[in-house]
Amino acid sequence: MSTSGQRPYHHGDLRRSLIQAGSKLIEEKGLAGLSLREVARAAGVSHTAPYRHFQDKADLIAAIAQVGFEQLTDGAGKAARRHDGDPKKQFVAASVQYILFGVKHPRMAHLLFGGVINMRTAPRALKQASWAAFQLVETIINNGKRAGVFRNRDTMELAVTTWSGIHGLAQLISCGYLTRLAATHRQVETLGKMVSQLLLTGILNTDEKSEGTIHQQTSL
Amino acid sequence: MSTSGQRPYHHGDLRRSLIQAGSKLIEEKGLAGLSLREVARAAGVSHTAPYRHFQDKADLIAAIAQVGFEQLTDGAGKAARRHDGDPKKQFVAASVQYILFGVKHPRMAHLLFGGVINMRTAPRALKQASWAAFQLVETIINNGKRAGVFRNRDTMELAVTTWSGIHGLAQLISCGYLTRLAATHRQVETLGKMVSQLLLTGILNTDEKSEGTIHQQTSL
DNA sequence: ACCTGAACACCGTTCAAGT
DNA sequence: ACCTGAACACCGTTCAAGT
Numbered sequence: 001m002s003t004s005g006q007r008p009y010h011h012g013d014l015r016r017s018l019i020q021a022g023s024k025l026i027e028e029k030g031l032a033g034l035s036l037r038e039v040a041r042a043a044g045v046s047h048t049a050p051y052r053h054f055q056d057k058a059d060l061i062a063a064i065a066q067v068g069f070e071q072l073t074d075g076a077g078k079a080a081r082r083h084d085g086d087p088k089k090q091f092v093a094a095s096v097q098y099i100l101f102g103v104k105h106p107r108m109a110h111l112l113f114g115g116v117i118n119m120r121t122a123p124r125a126l127k128q129a130s131w132a133a134f135q136l137v138e139t140i141i142n143n144g145k146r147a148g149v150f151r152n153r154d155t156m157e158l159a160v161t162t163w164s165g166i167h168g169l170a171q172l173i174s175c176g177y178l179t180r181l182a183a184t185h186r187q188v189e190t191l192g193k194m195v196s197q198l199l200l201t202g203i204l205n206t207d208e209k210s211e212g213t214i215h216q217q218t219s220l
Numbered sequence: 221m222s223t224s225g226q227r228p229y230h231h232g233d234l235r236r237s238l239i240q241a242g243s244k245l246i247e248e249k250g251l252a253g254l255s256l257r258e259v260a261r262a263a264g265v266s267h268t269a270p271y272r273h274f275q276d277k278a279d280l281i282a283a284i285a286q287v288g289f290e291q292l293t294d295g296a297g298k299a300a301r302r303h304d305g306d307p308k309k310q311f312v313a314a315s316v317q318y319i320l321f322g323v324k325h326p327r328m329a330h331l332l333f334g335g336v337i338n339m340r341t342a343p344r345a346l347k348q349a350s351w352a353a354f355q356l357v358e359t360i361i362n363n364g365k366r367a368g369v370f371r372n373r374d375t376m377e378l379a380v381t382t383w384s385g386i387h388g389l390a391q392l393i394s395c396g397y398l399t400r401l402a403a404t405h406r407q408v409e410t411l412g413k414m415v416s417q418l419l420l421t422g423i424l425n426t427d428e429k430s431e432g433t434i435h436q437q438t439s440l
Numbered sequence: 441a442c443c444t445g446a447a448c449a450c451c452g453t454t455c456a457a458g459t
Numbered sequence: 460a461c462c463t464g465a466a467c468a469c470c471g472t473t474c475a476a477g478t
Binding site: 030106107109110113114115116117118119120130134156157158160161163164165166167168169171172174175176177178179181191194195198199200201202203 | 250326327329330333334335336337338339340350354376377378380381383384385386387388389391392394395396397398399401411414415418419420421422423
Binding site: 265268269 | 462463
């Protein structure tokens with residue numbers, strides 16, 4: 001990945017290295033185990049060097065969170081794209097992927113949704129990354145509405161309700177509040193499908209005559 | 221509340237004082253602003269005194285979280301009890317209360333659901349307090365099923381789905397991801413009602429002939 | 441431009457000692 | 460039984476100084 005072979009006194013791409021080291025530390029030990037000094041150590045640099053690239057610890061955390069959001073949205077987006085043309089399947093597939101992210105990366109999920117980051121004062125790039133997740137939901141909802149499969153209600157209302165459901169389940173699992181129902185990867189997948197199916201019934205168009213009609217879709 | 225007036229060398233009820241001071245600190249500055257030393261200072265005691273009452277910092281945090289869970293469940297339970305006999309209203313009222321808790325006490329909500337606490341190793345009292353929240357949902361769902369208003373599906377499935385939805389919304393709001401939709405107290409209440417109503421339609425019994433029949437209810 | 445080392449004010453935790 | 464003070468190994472952050 002490096003464009004040049006030299007790496008003398010100047011590290012080269014210290015910013016990226018610090019983000020990477022920080023992500024790894026968070027995955028392994030959680031936010032409480034993340035110290036600026038240890039990140040610097042892991043990158044092989046003095047403990048004050050990070051201040052050339054980040055304003056403070058919160059700024060590094062924001063950069064790590066941004067990467068986390070991108071991974072989350074990417075995964076769910078890819079899952080949805082595998083079912084283009086079938087909004088119901090898109091919804092379930094993206095939901096299951098979202099939930100699995102929380103199970104596979106619980107500490108990252110806590111970083112993104114545990115109140116660690118103040119979104120009001122967050123860097124623009126982080127805000128944009130977090131909005132992308134919501135936009136994905138909106139796109140799927142709109143596809144379903146155009147196809148006549150989903151209710152013709154305000155997109156925002158349907159999106160907030162379903163996103164809340166999926167997000168809440170992911171959070172409850174990754175916090176360990178549902179260990180009895182969702183211990184294994186397989187159980188999580190089953191529970192995710194079940195909940196997203198049930199959420200789906202809440203937003204389905206009960207007027208079935210229009211279903212099946214093919215409308216123009218917004219691509220993901 | 222104190223049973224005796226004396227408070228000489230021994231503090232008297234230091235444990236309770238520390239929990240109270242800790243709760244206050246968390247509400248004001250968040251978990252990051254909570255230090256054992258400052259809690260001790262606030263209680264007017266040396267920085268090592270807390271170790272007589274708590275194993276370590278995590279143990280104090282668990283005690284604070286337990287109080288938080290009790291407040292959360294109490295609030296939602298009281299709201300539900302105001303609508304005994306009407307499971308739909310019970311569901312919406314308890315949901316709105318749950319969501320409002322997250323808005324009024326965002327830092328406490330983050331403590332309870334932000335992955336700070338390891339539920340696998342948590343003290344028994346904390347585990348029990350967290351289960352009570354889930355049991356409240358189950359009770360309301362069962363009331364609705366008995367009355368024939370809710371679908372006759374597995375209670376756990378309906379409870380997990382609806383709790384996820386309510387919890388997810390509360391979390392998204394308290395993290396600041398929905399500031400545009402839910403800025404004021406009034407907007408939060410409206411959004412909460414909307415989402416819980418929509419979640420409700422997903423679990424309503426569509427076979428309407430049985431509705432209205434009065435069955436025996438489990439009291440809260 | 442980028443990195444370092446000393447310095448400061450904080451932590452959590454331990455332990456011998458006091459009342 | 461309950462609390463204290465010194466001590467230890469850590470933090471985040473600042474700042475003058477080095478390459």
